[in-house]
Amino acid sequence: MTGIEINKYLNTAIEASLKAGDVIMKVYDTAFDVYIKDDKSPLTEADKKANDVINSYLENTPIPIISEENKQVDFSIRKTWNTCWVVDPVDGTKEFVKRNGEFTVNIALITDGKPILGVIYVPASKTLYFANNTKNEAFKIELKSHDTSINEILEYAIALKPKFNSNDLIEVVGSRSHMSQDTLDYVEDLKAKGKQVEIVSKGSSLKFCLVAEGSADVYPRFAPTMEWDTAAGQAICNAVGVEVISKVTNESLLYNKENLLNPWFIVGK
Known part of the structure; x- marks a missing residue:
C-alpha cells in the first residue's frame, strides 16, 4: 500500500469518525432506549446509527470491514484478508x-495483523486522536465542530508524546467500568516493588490515549476486550513508541484472528 493510499484512507477514517460522532450526539441528547445484547453488553440507537454512517464511508474503499455491529464474517473468508478495517x-x-462523555468512535486499518492507521474520536468533547503508523506519527486536536475540515485538522493537530518516567510515581490507567482483581493485584505488585501508584480512571479507548499523550505511564488490561476495542488505540500508541503487549505471547496484539477476543495485555513503554 502506498503512502498516498494510506493518507487517503486516514482522511476517510477521520471523516467517518466525525460524521459518526455527530449522529451519536444527536441520540445522546435524547431520552434514548438501552437494549441488552446476548453477551449482556448494552446497545443503543447510537451504536447502529454510527455504524451505518461509518460503513457508508468505508464501503467506498476496496477493503473489507470488521465491526462490532456488523454480522461477523466467517474466518474461512477473513483469513484471506491481507488488509481490513476494524471498527x-x-x-x-x-x-x-x-x-459521562467517556465514549469513543474507533476506526483502525489493519495489514498483516498489525494496525497501520488509527482514529479515535470523542464526540462529547470533540477531541480527535489519529495516527499514521507508517510515519510513526500520532496527533490530537480539540475541534469546535463535527464538521471541521480535514485540511484544518491536519494543519492544527498537535503531535502526541508519551511520558519518559524516571521517578517512583507510576500513573496506572484503570478502567472506569471494568476494574478487575488481576488489575488490582498488578497495582499491589508495583507498590511492593517500592513504586508510588496513582490510579487514573477513564472509560473506553481513551485509556490508550492517556498513555500515548503522556497523561499516564501504563495501562494493564486483565479483563476481556475484543479487537475493535483496541485496534485504533494500539495504532495510536504504536505510532509514538508505546507497546501493546499480549500477556500470552509477550508480543504485540494481532488482529483479524480466528477468535476476535483479545488476550490480557499491557500498554506501556
Whole structure:
C-alpha cells in the first residue's frame, strides 16, 4: 500500500469518525432506549446509527470491514484478508448510558495483523486522536465542530508524546467500568516493588490515549476486550513508541484472528 493510499484512507477514517460522532450526539441528547445484547453488553440507537454512517464511508474503499455491529464474517473468508478495517462505532456504551462523555468512535486499518492507521474520536468533547503508523506519527486536536475540515485538522493537530518516567510515581490507567482483581493485584505488585501508584480512571479507548499523550505511564488490561476495542488505540500508541503487549505471547496484539477476543495485555513503554 502506498503512502498516498494510506493518507487517503486516514482522511476517510477521520471523516467517518466525525460524521459518526455527530449522529451519536444527536441520540445522546435524547431520552434514548438501552437494549441488552446476548453477551449482556448494552446497545443503543447510537451504536447502529454510527455504524451505518461509518460503513457508508468505508464501503467506498476496496477493503473489507470488521465491526462490532456488523454480522461477523466467517474466518474461512477473513483469513484471506491481507488488509481490513476494524471498527467500534461506539466504544464505551456503558459510559454513553451513564452520560459521562467517556465514549469513543474507533476506526483502525489493519495489514498483516498489525494496525497501520488509527482514529479515535470523542464526540462529547470533540477531541480527535489519529495516527499514521507508517510515519510513526500520532496527533490530537480539540475541534469546535463535527464538521471541521480535514485540511484544518491536519494543519492544527498537535503531535502526541508519551511520558519518559524516571521517578517512583507510576500513573496506572484503570478502567472506569471494568476494574478487575488481576488489575488490582498488578497495582499491589508495583507498590511492593517500592513504586508510588496513582490510579487514573477513564472509560473506553481513551485509556490508550492517556498513555500515548503522556497523561499516564501504563495501562494493564486483565479483563476481556475484543479487537475493535483496541485496534485504533494500539495504532495510536504504536505510532509514538508505546507497546501493546499480549500477556500470552509477550508480543504485540494481532488482529483479524480466528477468535476476535483479545488476550490480557499491557500498554506501556
